[in-house]
Amino acid sequence: MTEKQHNNEMTYVEVIGDTVYGKHLIATISISIAFSLIGFFIGKQIFPKIAPEQMVQSYSLLLGIAGSLIALLTNTFLFKPKRTLNETPSTSEEISEVYRQLQLDIEEERQSIKDDPVIAQEMKEQGIYDMFMNEQEDKR
Structure with missing residues:
Protein backbone atom coordinates (compact mmCIF):
# COMPACT_ATOMS: atom_id res chain seq x y z
CA MET A 1 0.00 0.00 0.00
CA PHE A 79 -15.84 -0.11 15.33
CA LYS A 80 -13.94 0.31 18.58
CA PRO A 81 -13.00 3.80 19.80
CA LYS A 82 -9.70 5.00 18.36
CA ARG A 83 -8.83 7.48 21.08
CA THR A 84 -7.35 7.06 24.50
CA LEU A 85 -8.42 9.12 27.45
CA ASN A 86 -5.72 10.05 29.91
CA GLU A 87 -7.15 11.46 33.08
CA THR A 88 -4.95 13.35 35.45
CA PRO A 89 -6.19 14.98 38.61
CA SER A 90 -6.57 18.73 38.21
CA THR A 91 -4.86 21.04 40.61
CA SER A 92 -6.31 24.15 42.13
CA GLU A 93 -3.98 26.24 39.97
CA GLU A 94 -5.25 24.57 36.78
CA ILE A 95 -8.85 25.23 37.75
CA SER A 96 -8.02 28.86 38.52
CA GLU A 97 -6.42 29.16 35.08
CA VAL A 98 -9.53 27.73 33.40
CA TYR A 99 -11.69 30.21 35.28
CA ARG A 100 -9.41 33.07 34.17
CA GLN A 101 -9.66 31.93 30.55
CA LEU A 102 -13.45 31.78 30.81
CA GLN A 103 -13.45 35.18 32.51
CA LEU A 104 -15.20 33.82 35.60
CA ASP A 105 -14.49 34.69 39.21
CA ILE A 106 -13.06 31.67 41.05
CA GLU A 107 -13.41 33.40 44.42
CA GLU A 108 -17.12 33.92 43.83
CA GLU A 109 -17.45 30.24 42.93
CA ARG A 110 -15.57 29.18 46.06
CA GLN A 111 -17.78 31.37 48.22
CA SER A 112 -20.97 29.95 46.70
CA ILE A 113 -19.67 26.42 47.38
CA LYS A 114 -18.96 27.34 51.00
CA ASP A 115 -22.39 28.96 51.38
CA ASP A 116 -24.23 25.84 50.21
CA PRO A 117 -23.44 22.84 52.44
CA VAL A 118 -25.27 20.44 50.10
CA ILE A 119 -23.06 21.34 47.15
CA ALA A 120 -19.95 21.25 49.35
CA GLN A 121 -20.88 17.77 50.60
CA GLU A 122 -21.55 16.50 47.08
CA MET A 123 -18.21 17.85 45.90
CA LYS A 124 -16.46 16.17 48.83
CA GLU A 125 -18.15 12.87 47.99
CA GLN A 126 -16.98 13.20 44.37
CA GLY A 127 -13.46 14.09 45.49
CA ILE A 128 -13.35 17.48 43.76
CA TYR A 129 -13.87 19.79 46.72
CA ASP A 130 -10.15 20.09 47.44
CA MET A 131 -9.38 21.10 43.84
CA PHE A 132 -11.54 24.20 44.29
CA MET A 133 -10.60 25.09 47.85
CA ASN A 134 -6.89 24.24 48.31
CA GLU A 135 -5.50 27.40 46.75
CA GLN A 136 -7.67 29.61 48.92
CA GLU A 137 -6.67 27.73 52.07
CA ASP A 138 -2.99 27.92 51.07
CA LYS A 139 -3.20 31.74 50.93
CA ARG A 140 -4.24 31.92 54.59
Missing part, protein backbone atom coordinates in the same frame (compact mmCIF):
# COMPACT_ATOMS: atom_id res chain seq x y z
CA THR A 2 1.44 3.36 -0.96
CA GLU A 3 1.59 6.31 1.44
CA LYS A 4 -1.07 8.17 -0.54
CA GLN A 5 -3.50 5.22 -0.31
CA HIS A 6 -2.85 4.95 3.43
CA ASN A 7 -3.58 8.68 3.93
CA ASN A 8 -6.83 8.40 1.94
CA GLU A 9 -8.01 5.58 4.20
CA MET A 10 -7.37 7.67 7.30
CA THR A 11 -9.63 10.59 6.37
CA TYR A 12 -11.23 11.98 9.48
CA VAL A 13 -14.59 13.72 9.74
CA GLU A 14 -15.87 15.76 12.67
CA VAL A 15 -19.40 14.82 13.74
CA ILE A 16 -21.09 16.28 16.81
CA GLY A 17 -17.79 17.29 18.33
CA ASP A 18 -16.14 13.91 17.78
CA THR A 19 -13.58 12.91 15.17
CA VAL A 20 -14.19 9.66 13.28
CA TYR A 21 -12.94 7.84 10.19
CA GLY A 22 -15.07 8.80 7.21
CA LYS A 23 -15.31 5.21 5.98
CA HIS A 24 -16.40 3.98 9.42
CA LEU A 25 -19.05 6.69 9.58
CA ILE A 26 -20.48 5.67 6.21
CA ALA A 27 -20.37 2.00 7.21
CA THR A 28 -22.18 2.59 10.52
CA ILE A 29 -24.86 4.68 8.83
CA SER A 30 -25.33 2.00 6.15
CA ILE A 31 -25.54 -0.81 8.70
CA SER A 32 -28.05 1.15 10.79
CA ILE A 33 -30.28 1.93 7.84
CA ALA A 34 -30.10 -1.64 6.56
CA PHE A 35 -31.01 -3.28 9.88
CA SER A 36 -33.81 -0.78 10.51
CA LEU A 37 -35.37 -1.29 7.10
CA ILE A 38 -34.94 -5.07 7.26
CA GLY A 39 -36.74 -5.11 10.61
CA PHE A 40 -39.52 -2.90 9.28
CA PHE A 41 -40.07 -4.93 6.10
CA ILE A 42 -39.95 -8.25 7.95
CA GLY A 43 -42.64 -6.83 10.22
CA LYS A 44 -44.73 -5.83 7.19
CA GLN A 45 -44.57 -9.46 6.02
CA ILE A 46 -45.11 -11.21 9.38
CA PHE A 47 -47.59 -9.05 11.29
CA PRO A 48 -50.51 -9.09 8.81
CA LYS A 49 -50.77 -12.83 9.54
CA ILE A 50 -50.74 -12.56 13.35
CA ALA A 51 -51.83 -9.03 14.36
CA PRO A 52 -54.92 -6.90 13.87
CA GLU A 53 -54.81 -4.89 10.65
CA GLN A 54 -54.71 -1.49 12.39
CA MET A 55 -51.64 -2.57 14.43
CA VAL A 56 -49.48 -3.92 11.59
CA GLN A 57 -47.83 -0.56 10.87
CA SER A 58 -47.08 0.07 14.58
CA TYR A 59 -45.66 -3.39 15.16
CA SER A 60 -43.57 -3.10 12.01
CA LEU A 61 -42.15 0.21 13.23
CA LEU A 62 -41.30 -1.42 16.57
CA LEU A 63 -39.48 -4.19 14.74
CA GLY A 64 -37.62 -1.51 12.76
CA ILE A 65 -36.58 0.12 16.05
CA ALA A 66 -35.40 -3.27 17.28
CA GLY A 67 -33.33 -3.49 14.08
CA SER A 68 -31.80 -0.12 14.96
CA LEU A 69 -30.82 -1.44 18.38
CA ILE A 70 -29.25 -4.53 16.81
CA ALA A 71 -27.36 -2.20 14.43
CA LEU A 72 -26.16 -0.17 17.42
CA LEU A 73 -24.74 -3.29 19.05
CA THR A 74 -23.21 -4.45 15.78
CA ASN A 75 -21.55 -1.08 15.18
CA THR A 76 -20.28 -1.03 18.75
CA PHE A 77 -18.50 -4.34 18.27
CA LEU A 78 -17.24 -3.59 14.75
Whole structure:
Protein backbone atom coordinates (compact mmCIF):
# COMPACT_ATOMS: atom_id res chain seq x y z
CA MET A 1 0.00 0.00 0.00
CA THR A 2 1.44 3.36 -0.96
CA GLU A 3 1.59 6.31 1.44
CA LYS A 4 -1.07 8.17 -0.54
CA GLN A 5 -3.50 5.22 -0.31
CA HIS A 6 -2.85 4.95 3.43
CA ASN A 7 -3.58 8.68 3.93
CA ASN A 8 -6.83 8.40 1.94
CA GLU A 9 -8.01 5.58 4.20
CA MET A 10 -7.37 7.67 7.30
CA THR A 11 -9.63 10.59 6.37
CA TYR A 12 -11.23 11.98 9.48
CA VAL A 13 -14.59 13.72 9.74
CA GLU A 14 -15.87 15.76 12.67
CA VAL A 15 -19.40 14.82 13.74
CA ILE A 16 -21.09 16.28 16.81
CA GLY A 17 -17.79 17.29 18.33
CA ASP A 18 -16.14 13.91 17.78
CA THR A 19 -13.58 12.91 15.17
CA VAL A 20 -14.19 9.66 13.28
CA TYR A 21 -12.94 7.84 10.19
CA GLY A 22 -15.07 8.80 7.21
CA LYS A 23 -15.31 5.21 5.98
CA HIS A 24 -16.40 3.98 9.42
CA LEU A 25 -19.05 6.69 9.58
CA ILE A 26 -20.48 5.67 6.21
CA ALA A 27 -20.37 2.00 7.21
CA THR A 28 -22.18 2.59 10.52
CA ILE A 29 -24.86 4.68 8.83
CA SER A 30 -25.33 2.00 6.15
CA ILE A 31 -25.54 -0.81 8.70
CA SER A 32 -28.05 1.15 10.79
CA ILE A 33 -30.28 1.93 7.84
CA ALA A 34 -30.10 -1.64 6.56
CA PHE A 35 -31.01 -3.28 9.88
CA SER A 36 -33.81 -0.78 10.51
CA LEU A 37 -35.37 -1.29 7.10
CA ILE A 38 -34.94 -5.07 7.26
CA GLY A 39 -36.74 -5.11 10.61
CA PHE A 40 -39.52 -2.90 9.28
CA PHE A 41 -40.07 -4.93 6.10
CA ILE A 42 -39.95 -8.25 7.95
CA GLY A 43 -42.64 -6.83 10.22
CA LYS A 44 -44.73 -5.83 7.19
CA GLN A 45 -44.57 -9.46 6.02
CA ILE A 46 -45.11 -11.21 9.38
CA PHE A 47 -47.59 -9.05 11.29
CA PRO A 48 -50.51 -9.09 8.81
CA LYS A 49 -50.77 -12.83 9.54
CA ILE A 50 -50.74 -12.56 13.35
CA ALA A 51 -51.83 -9.03 14.36
CA PRO A 52 -54.92 -6.90 13.87
CA GLU A 53 -54.81 -4.89 10.65
CA GLN A 54 -54.71 -1.49 12.39
CA MET A 55 -51.64 -2.57 14.43
CA VAL A 56 -49.48 -3.92 11.59
CA GLN A 57 -47.83 -0.56 10.87
CA SER A 58 -47.08 0.07 14.58
CA TYR A 59 -45.66 -3.39 15.16
CA SER A 60 -43.57 -3.10 12.01
CA LEU A 61 -42.15 0.21 13.23
CA LEU A 62 -41.30 -1.42 16.57
CA LEU A 63 -39.48 -4.19 14.74
CA GLY A 64 -37.62 -1.51 12.76
CA ILE A 65 -36.58 0.12 16.05
CA ALA A 66 -35.40 -3.27 17.28
CA GLY A 67 -33.33 -3.49 14.08
CA SER A 68 -31.80 -0.12 14.96
CA LEU A 69 -30.82 -1.44 18.38
CA ILE A 70 -29.25 -4.53 16.81
CA ALA A 71 -27.36 -2.20 14.43
CA LEU A 72 -26.16 -0.17 17.42
CA LEU A 73 -24.74 -3.29 19.05
CA THR A 74 -23.21 -4.45 15.78
CA ASN A 75 -21.55 -1.08 15.18
CA THR A 76 -20.28 -1.03 18.75
CA PHE A 77 -18.50 -4.34 18.27
CA LEU A 78 -17.24 -3.59 14.75
CA PHE A 79 -15.84 -0.11 15.33
CA LYS A 80 -13.94 0.31 18.58
CA PRO A 81 -13.00 3.80 19.80
CA LYS A 82 -9.70 5.00 18.36
CA ARG A 83 -8.83 7.48 21.08
CA THR A 84 -7.35 7.06 24.50
CA LEU A 85 -8.42 9.12 27.45
CA ASN A 86 -5.72 10.05 29.91
CA GLU A 87 -7.15 11.46 33.08
CA THR A 88 -4.95 13.35 35.45
CA PRO A 89 -6.19 14.98 38.61
CA SER A 90 -6.57 18.73 38.21
CA THR A 91 -4.86 21.04 40.61
CA SER A 92 -6.31 24.15 42.13
CA GLU A 93 -3.98 26.24 39.97
CA GLU A 94 -5.25 24.57 36.78
CA ILE A 95 -8.85 25.23 37.75
CA SER A 96 -8.02 28.86 38.52
CA GLU A 97 -6.42 29.16 35.08
CA VAL A 98 -9.53 27.73 33.40
CA TYR A 99 -11.69 30.21 35.28
CA ARG A 100 -9.41 33.07 34.17
CA GLN A 101 -9.66 31.93 30.55
CA LEU A 102 -13.45 31.78 30.81
CA GLN A 103 -13.45 35.18 32.51
CA LEU A 104 -15.20 33.82 35.60
CA ASP A 105 -14.49 34.69 39.21
CA ILE A 106 -13.06 31.67 41.05
CA GLU A 107 -13.41 33.40 44.42
CA GLU A 108 -17.12 33.92 43.83
CA GLU A 109 -17.45 30.24 42.93
CA ARG A 110 -15.57 29.18 46.06
CA GLN A 111 -17.78 31.37 48.22
CA SER A 112 -20.97 29.95 46.70
CA ILE A 113 -19.67 26.42 47.38
CA LYS A 114 -18.96 27.34 51.00
CA ASP A 115 -22.39 28.96 51.38
CA ASP A 116 -24.23 25.84 50.21
CA PRO A 117 -23.44 22.84 52.44
CA VAL A 118 -25.27 20.44 50.10
CA ILE A 119 -23.06 21.34 47.15
CA ALA A 120 -19.95 21.25 49.35
CA GLN A 121 -20.88 17.77 50.60
CA GLU A 122 -21.55 16.50 47.08
CA MET A 123 -18.21 17.85 45.90
CA LYS A 124 -16.46 16.17 48.83
CA GLU A 125 -18.15 12.87 47.99
CA GLN A 126 -16.98 13.20 44.37
CA GLY A 127 -13.46 14.09 45.49
CA ILE A 128 -13.35 17.48 43.76
CA TYR A 129 -13.87 19.79 46.72
CA ASP A 130 -10.15 20.09 47.44
CA MET A 131 -9.38 21.10 43.84
CA PHE A 132 -11.54 24.20 44.29
CA MET A 133 -10.60 25.09 47.85
CA ASN A 134 -6.89 24.24 48.31
CA GLU A 135 -5.50 27.40 46.75
CA GLN A 136 -7.67 29.61 48.92
CA GLU A 137 -6.67 27.73 52.07
CA ASP A 138 -2.99 27.92 51.07
CA LYS A 139 -3.20 31.74 50.93
CA ARG A 140 -4.24 31.92 54.59
